[in-house]
Amino acid sequence: MSKITVTLPDNSQRKVEIGTTPGDIALSIGEGLFRNSIAAKINGNIVDLKKSITEDSIVQILTTRDPESHEILLHSTAHLLAMAVKELYPEAKIAIGPALSDRFYYDIDFPKFLSEEDLPEIEAKMKELAKSNFNVERQELTQKEALDKFSELDESYKMEIISELSSDEIITAYSQGEFIDLCRGPHIPSTGKLKYFKLLSTAGAYWRGDESNKMLQRIYGTAWFDKKDLKNFLFQIEEAKKRDHRKLGKQLKLFHFDEEVGPGLPLWLPNGTIIVDELEELAKKTEHKAGYKRVRTPHLTKGELYERSGHLSHYKDSMYPAMEMDGFDYYVKPMNCPHHHKIYAAEPRSYRDLPLRLAEYGTCYRYEKSGQLFGLMRVRSMQMNDAHIYCTEEQFKDEFIAVCNMYMYYFEIFGIEKYQMRLSLHNKEGLGKKYVNEPELWLKTESAVREALIQGKFNFVEVPGEAAFYGPKIDVQVWSAIGREFTLATNQVDFAVPGKFDLTFTNSKGEDEIPLCIHRAPLSTHERFVGFLIEHFGGDFPLWLAPVQVIIIPISEKYFEYAQRVYNSLYDNEIRVDFDRRAEKVGAKIRDAELMKIPVMLIVGEKEQNSDTVSVRRKHQGDLGAISLEQLTIELSEEISNKDKGKRYDQSER
């Protein structure tokens, strides 16, 4: 009998029979290890525990502790879901069911429409099937065999997938009990390992993500090895709900949607407006230091301008329809760039004028499809932190890096610790359709952007086929304090539209050249950025952003006069201060101030009046004792001007 050598992660070696499986090895090391084994890595490839080892190999057993195992668990739970569904609804046809980062889903073509109420029944069936502890078996099939098999089962979606694979490829399927699914694997060895899972929601999803295909029904779920992990995951979902910007926006009176105004058209309330104004102030100062010039442009514009820019042909469906006046079509502007191009063109430019950086907080209107609207995150009227930088090819890289560094500056201020840039590139198929037909310019610009990102040492990934029609772009994803991902800033390079607008500058040799244009919006739109900040801070804004920074709480009416003096003094020092004059007890006033997440409460009574002090109570810190008004003003003003982030708290308040 021939033997092979397997090398384990601790570099120990074992002689084993040919055909031994990682499962056998795990068992030989120890029963405990075997029980926790999920899959294995043979020479770096993830495989089933039951895979035969046929040559000398490096073998690593993956247990419930290895991150790779979680994906396998999720994927196997998706199979269990499909199996349960087939048992309950034999006519259902299954499509695809992959793992996400901590969830999974399965797309299924159902004979009836599913609602959330159907989930408990399916989940119960899953539990029952898991307990039966079916062995999960891998099968290798030729394309013909696979087609026969799934045609017998009438699984048309699976057949569609199989027929698109190459005919000489070995196709694998996994079975558990009566159920079989086309799948690359690997999988957990038996369904008994699936214990802690929960179905979360239902949704519609197009087959293959294509709008023109049939809509299938998607079921989302999650699965974990440990009961605690499952509980924790569900707890985090609850926590995220508490920080939902729509909920907090209402509670803290930041913004309001009114049906009579229209969907996706937010009204900024006074409290929310303060936050927006602070952001705008920050941007103006930052851009001023970076050499930007501010401009203002109208909301209405003739259609000609958008025909020339190409926006009308690319985005007509998501623009508000034209208003006809004096024989011309007028549109409300969906973006600011054409106007800025016109400002560039308003006077002759020399290379000495470049880079020219034009900035505007312009309000734009886009007809987002009704189903896309989502609180402040996706709206139809939006104010953008917009600017366009016109520069020469030589200046491009420095300008681009400077823009990205501005992102970093903002991230620091807002305490954003994790980000990733997505370099969105064109693809060949889209040339002349989705993208302007300039294959060489595309490649040249893309590599310039890539070099800039590398030189600036920014964290980025590349995604083909997601560029803007006029050039490559960077989308910046950031993660909020509770780890949810948002796409905020965007930064696009435009090598096409300046030419269409005949934008030129005179170079040092006296010749005309077309400038490059960088579109950039580091703070995204006001709406989206504030929405993000609400979740990020859980409504507990740092002092400089807090709509009400200080509230004065007199012990009783007797001290109103002194309280008013304190109020006036803070007000005169440009601190946003309120005065609670209600005939309530102190406890009630404090409670209401806490619920409104006001960072600083000043309690004034007899003691304070007699000593010209105020008693400070800060949110999350409680009673901090008495301090002179003068000293307090200095400290608060300093904290505000430094834009201190304040403490961030993982747990939201009651």
Add this chain to the structure above:
RNA sequence: GCCAUUGUAGCUCAGUUGGCCAGAGCGGCUGAUUUGUAAUCAGCGGGUCGGGGGUUCGAAUCCCUCCAAUGGCUCCA
């Protein structure tokens, strides 16, 4: 736009095998209380039950339709 769910007072929510004038808490207003670190007491207002249409002796409740919001899909200059 597509699939599903939801829509009752300013807010959070009860009320559905169809049946007296549609309820609560908070908020609001009025009055009393003059209070020391997360809810003082009492009284009074407040609702086209998302809009429209239908079934019925009778509709918040059943049906149709439109609108809006929510979970996703698709899209995002």
